[in-house]
Amino acid sequence: MYFCAKVTDLISWIGVNDRRTERFENYLPLPEGVTYNSYFIDDTRTCVIDAVEFGTEGNYFDRIENLLNGRQLDFLIINHMEPDHSGSIFDLTKLYPAMKVVGNKKTLEMIRCFHHKFDESKFMAVTEGEILDLGHHKLTFAMMPMVHWPESMATYDTTEKILFSNDAFGSFGAIDGGIFDDEIDVTKYEDEMRRYYSNIVGKFGIQVSNAIKKLSTLEIKYICPSHGILWRKDIARVIQFFDNWAKFIPDEEGVVIVYGSMYGNTARMAEALARDLSIFGVRNIKVYDASKVDASFIISDIWKYKGLFIGSTSHNNAVFPKIDPILSKLQNYGLKNKFLGIFGNMLWSGGGVRGIQSFADSLPGIEVIGEAIEVKGAPRREDFIRLENLARKMACKVLCKEIDSELTACANNSCSL
Ligand SMILES: Cc1cc2nc3c(=O)[nH]c(=O)nc-3n(C[C@H](O)[C@H](O)[C@H](O)COP(=O)(O)O)c2cc1C
Ligand SMILES: [Fe+2]
Ligand SMILES: [Fe+2]
Structure with missing residues (x-):
């Protein structure tokens, strides 16, 4: 399934559904598939947040091209370097040579490990709380070390109050049409969010609790993770799940x-x-x-x-x-x-x-x-x-x-x- 869906008037979901891969990270079964969520922000300076897994792009690049409508892509924010979100960095750098890849210091160290030919002049390092001004949207960044990799971070849109949380609040399960929690029955995704959390992030409860403390100061209208559905109906419930799981408090x-x-x-x-x-x-x-x-x-x-x-x-x-x-x-x-x-x-x-x-x-x-x-x-x-x-x-x-x-x-x- 390759479509665009509006998150807000100016922000689109441009992720992909992967119903083919048998096992996530080559060991966790995906009976209901998985998504690699990517987002496009339409602004004076254009921006994509998180890319998709290498080989699953489908018409990902065409959709970006359509949304750009003749403009350049200015920024690609990489919240996390695991290949399910960074796989298409290099295709995007080739397509948009002026584009900056945005990450933190540790992101660059990892890009170097994954891709020896990366042109580092295209990298733009951001730090905690720094503002990236797209014109209307002012983005900022929250480092989330070990949730679940050392370079993991979240991007927060201070304008529309959207948290692009990457793997945090992500769930297994492809999107079956409805992209928001209020458009579907969320039971499957809550279970698959727990399976994702417990198997992938579960070791890092202390770091998750720290990240939640940090995020609790933000006004959040939407959580847009890098896997699974988007949350906007009951944000507090979703955060509570994570807070409990981090402390091994049962549901x-x-x-x-x-x-x-x-x-x-x-x-x-x-x-x-x-x-x-x-x-x-x-x-x-x-x-x-x-x-x-x-x-x-x-x-x-x-x-x-x-x-x-x-x-x-x-x-x-x-x-x-x-x-x-x-x-x-x-x-x-x-x-x-x-x-x-x-x-x-x-x-x-x-x-x-x-x-x-x-x-x-x-x-x-x-x-x-x-x-x-x-x-x-x-x-x-x-x-x-x-x-x-x-x-x-x-x-x-x-x-x-x-x-x-x-x-x-x-x-x-x-x-x-
Ligand atoms: C390959 C194999 C190894 C076994 N190793 C042990 C053992 O180390 N110690 C032991 O007390 N019984 C051992 N047994 C016997 C089983 O544990 C025992 O028959 C038990 O009652 C089987 O329980 P189950 O019906 O739940 O499989 C072994 C059996 C097999 C087939
Ligand atoms: Fe990850
Ligand atoms: Fe991921």
């Missing part, structure tokens, strides 16, 4: 149960935990077989909910190979502010539960609930009772209340025996 009450199982024993334990949680009143329960569902969706739901059960079969003295990458990513991101329950299966000297326990030990911000439950082979009745007790503890924690002692899954024979 809703609920529990994720993720497991890895070869023969189904660990899986049975997971199913029992899910049923028990439901009996104890937990309404959002997400059960994931790590062998089946891509880790990025599981990680996204781990951000969404406060409770987490991780279960693993034992595999060569370690956790199951499909659980391991999830643990290592969460460890790398310094997961905190979660209640964690541990379970697993083994036959000889174990390894699965032990691996999850050492993962938990490495994360001081995690509260482990009860004792880890490790079963040898097929779970027995007493194992299901132990699982029920663990589920009860988790339910108490996430619902912040005592669970009625009359409520039991095993005693009334509804447990998973």
Whole structure:
């Protein structure tokens, strides 16, 4: 889909929908596609903010040409040097030789790494708070180091109160016609914004909190990110999501149960935990077989909910190979502010539960609930009772209340025996 859409009278969305790429950054699945958003500002001095991924341009250059209507392109602002936004820098410099590429000091260092032949006289460095005067529009810049690269910055249009936030507030998901949040059902994009955040930006919570503090002084009428839909209906809600995610504050009450199982024993334990949680009143329960569902969706739901059960079969003295990458990513991101329950299966000297326990030990911000439950082979009745007790503890924690002692899954024979 290659169209222009008006953001305001003088600003157009000129991004592209990418429904072809299988995996973002070559590892995160894109079942609903992705957009690379780019914006054109029509003014005395013309300006494009963020470019698009190399190879996805379609008629991107024609659309710029049409909007220019015979004029020169004066500025290309590169808020972030990742190739999904900087891929077309060089084509644009060739098409518009007088155009200045605008970025910060670190942007230039990165341009040098990506493209050895860049003519540095075409680069214009800006600093925090500096004004770029286009005529009617006065743009300024807010550095956002490590949200999610060192050179990341946002551009703010002080005239129309628009924040061009780049990857911050971006979501996966191609645009299906409506470009603004008030033109569509936003549920899909909110979920895909969380998946984007948790998998790509999740390690940099402190830096995100700092960026939000900085942006909170601005009057923002539109957030125009570099991926996904544009936000204008409820800006505060979108910022609140990010503020919470940066601090690992969950969006809703609920529990994720993720497991890895070869023969189904660990899986049975997971199913029992899910049923028990439901009996104890937990309404959002997400059960994931790590062998089946891509880790990025599981990680996204781990951000969404406060409770987490991780279960693993034992595999060569370690956790199951499909659980391991999830643990290592969460460890790398310094997961905190979660209640964690541990379970697993083994036959000889174990390894699965032990691996999850050492993962938990490495994360001081995690509260482990009860004792880890490790079963040898097929779970027995007493194992299901132990699982029920663990589920009860988790339910108490996430619902912040005592669970009625009359409520039991095993005693009334509804447990998973
Ligand atoms: C390749 C492979 C490696 C295994 N390594 C271990 C191990 O290191 N320690 C252990 O106690 N059991 C090990 N087992 C046995 C399983 O962990 C055990 O059968 C367990 O009950 C399977 O649970 P599941 O049904 O959830 O897959 C291994 C099994 C396989 C197939
Ligand atoms: Fe990026
Ligand atoms: Fe991006």
